[in-house]
Amino acid sequence: MNNLSVTGTNGGLFAKPTIGRSEYGRVKVALAPGKGFMDWLRLTANKHLAKRITGGVDHDELMKHYTKEDCWVHLFGTVYDVTKYLDFHPGGIPELLRAGGRDATPLFNQYHAWVNYESFLKACVVGPFIGDLSKLPPPLSPTTSDDTNKLGVPSSLGSDYFDGGFGSRVETLEHGISIENDEWTGLSEPNVIVSLTPVSVKTSINTRGEENSEEHARLRVLIHHFWQSAMEFEFESTQRLTQQKYELIVKKNRVEIRFPALENLEDVLNREKCKIRRRPGSSYHSTKIIDLFRLNHDTLVFSLELPEYTTYRIPLGYHVGVKVRKGKGNLYRPYTPISNPTPHRIDLMIKIYPDGICTPSLEKLQIGDDLVISDPIGDKDFTGWTENSSQLILLSAGSGITPMIDLLERRIQKASNSEVYMLMFNKTEEDIQTVTPDGKTWKLGEIWKTFEGDEKIVLRNVLSAPKAEESEYQLHGRITPELLKTIIPTSSESRRAFICGPDGFIVAAKNALDSLNISSDHVHIFKG
Template sequence: MDPTIDSCTSKNHAPETISMDSSEQMIPPNKLLDKTNKIDIDKTKLTTNSSTSLTAQNSALLPGQVARVNLQQKPANSLANSSSSATGNPRNKTALAPGHSLMDWIRLGSSGVDLTGFKGVPQSITLKELAKHNQRNDAWIAIRGVVYNITRYMDFHPGGVPELMKGVGTDATKMFDDVHAWVNYQSILQKCVIGQLCRSKINEIIPNLNCKNSILSKILPTARGSTVEKIPKPLSSVLEIKTDWKQTTNSISFWYKPTPEQYSLTFRLICHSMTEFVINIHLPNGSIRHEYEMINKIQWPPQYRKSFDTMQLEFCFKKEDKKLWNSYGSRIVGTEKKEIGRIYRDWKVVSNKTLCESVNFLVLKADQYMEIIPVGRHVEVKINVSGTEVSRSYTPVPASFESNDESQQPSSDCICLIVKSYPDGALSPSLTSLQPGNYVTLSNCLGTFVIESFDEYKIVNMLAAGTGLTPMLGIIHRALARRNVSSINLLNFNREKKDIFYEEQLNNICLDTRVKVIHVLSQPKEPWEGKRGLVTENLIKEIIGVGSKQACVFTCGPVGFLSVTKGFLKNLGWNSSQMHEFNG
């Protein structure tokens, strides 16, 4: 059995754990608490001592963009270029020795062992000093202005020691962002924080010294139930977007008309009252804030519609009074030339249904809040395990595939996630065990994938293995709404028939004559008349053909699947500009 296909059904495809590819431990469902008490799992029953309390001291050294959010507190409330996170996969690139799983690392960090080498006393480290610690048994690394002692972590890294050694003794921020931007490294390495990276000419370690121009960002409050981490990024271009409004007796609508350069915009809406709401528009070069005050009451949430041809987006609010207004009221406009950081918010479980064995469909809703997430982007889901935040990224899926009856579809302010559970998972068993009324913490939209860069192609091809299907659902939904798309082809790989999730919905999608879905099983255990076996060059050639200037290809699945598929596609004449892979 080829592991490139076997793993596609036994693993998921986004960062399930804090460290990419780490193994997991189950969190008992009875540890899931209500809204008043956040999800807080202390599986190992470890005793807190003076060393473990240093976490709080170390967290003060983390800059705003990597500051930890306290999930215990109520209210509480990465990135890709040639590839991006989909639904994450805790697959290991190297075999970890016994006793070196993620949970083992969490236990070590909570045991009182000093992982910093300075007994938790914050230091300021120069680049020259950092460069001295570049050995296997003396390994420091800097990421986003924070220096970590990763000597003890070497044997716990699923990517292997050689991968970590590439960044040891250096500022590895760029290398990290190129490979693992979605990984919540600040959580897994929080007990390893030595101090700040000081880019000065001083060549020695300076205890307890805050470097100039290295002022730590604060976690700033936004709307009720949220925290935000601001990442300053000076920009010079003008921030503006075309808007319009219209009304009927029953409703009032606000239109947003992006320019061709304003692609993959994120919209975040916050309701303050029945007459006041805010629309935040996040552009590539900053954000625009529209604060509305209506002259009469409206109903929340609004319905929204988007044209994937013109990119025009409409938010339509129902009126309480059912009459024409003289005006909509007033609007205050503000702009900020800063890149948005991660915003964490509590989301309530509306429903949780099983799609197939170990795969669930969750519908989540936040209080008086909605976010429009571009196709192919993802969100981070977080819970607390023995005092350490465990996170994983998931790509939201369209709600409209759930039912042909609009009245049965989730409301516009909901986010839908497809989650695969693993018996030894640190996060997924708890996530799939959530009941309606439970709460979970989600980040805002993350990632840099730009679907509009593929709009020139008339034929959309997709190769998905296991839960690699997840990001394809958004691509299919968008392609169906575009007039210039003439053909949509999906090769969906699984091990057995029972592993095919969303089969009914895919069959409904195929009622559109432009769509063709081919299921391929590697190990069918029951009569199967469809295609079987592993992904091969001949199979790809048969279904999607050789490279064409009118077509593009999206792939998602385990590392092995992506590797062999990429090779086959190149052999068939597909250019890298026509391809995009979603991976963990």
């Protein structure tokens, strides 16, 4: 039985959250046994659950399917029958029914923009949408009483706001501000985002009706503590902070921002001028593409420079939302950044799909163009698994390699004498990501050259449709229990594993790890 409490309120449904919240603060409910992520992948593997309509679905037909027994939704030009997925939806059945018989695209961009829906819902495709979107009714109102956070909306919308500050203490210092909360433990710099954003403030209107303005700056501090709800501290804009350099000091439960060139900041940095939000909406940062190169035939690497007055670090395993302009609207897609050795930069490795919705637009970008990314998204701390396990296993397919690169680097830096096994699955030699293009710096390529043949840091490419003969470090085949057993020795000590790739790969990789007697509690799956 699905552990979902549903009661009527003013004719509507309210789903009682019984687990907590997702990485964005999105309300989640407890799913019944057998209705989890892996269960859905197994159910839909190599199957089609929906009745196809080859001629397409118009708005009149779509609007007929809006009940729990028969639920269709429109998503980016395709109609899906999600009836059988309802019980698997982490946000609960009523939340997904909000989009029944309607256009689900706006809700998807708000709550699930990082999800690879084309792969996740491929078994549910009914057919292309051939109707008029303007004639579809909008999605229903939220069904959860405290539904707050949204992806793609300004942080001033859809968040918890409380004058008491949720136990936070904001104190003015001689040269800056301190923010402290007893619930924060073990804060480190990757938990903190600081931005000093230019703001144009209207000051007056002259007799000719022309507006006069001056440049101010708004200080924003985001604390995304592991395993806790994010908290945002946004101060009123002020001219005094414009283009001012600052120092960030992070202690166990305290953050200090100091402006060495400024004094007497009591009038601009104080508790009364600070708006505190818990579970804020995601804010976005405009970065500059300062380098761009082709890693292989269908993969590009973008090197991005962050704004000058922004402190932005990516915790291990976190991803970002990338805002892509598509026609008159914006789409949001998830990518896992790769740390860059140059401060104030991050890299994105993006596979280009010629018929994709977003990546053709990304392929057109050039050096010097802007690319807008969100705050880091995530809530888990992978440091312990990465640094302290006796045996670390990293399994990826295709572009699923991206979160593994920084995990591997951290392992080498902190536990180089312990075992790590990184297996990268691709189709042909053309898809391999371990080769550094001439004249470029590519982290994974440098790691490969340094540790190829190492007995403890074991790196292998595995190809399913190779063109050349098999070698010691370039194997042939697919992920199977037998393959893993030939590479990864049995260990009675602590073992941890990460998986990232397409749905079918995830299922096969999890089954292979089961054969090594690795507990599901010790396996993390990066969901596409």
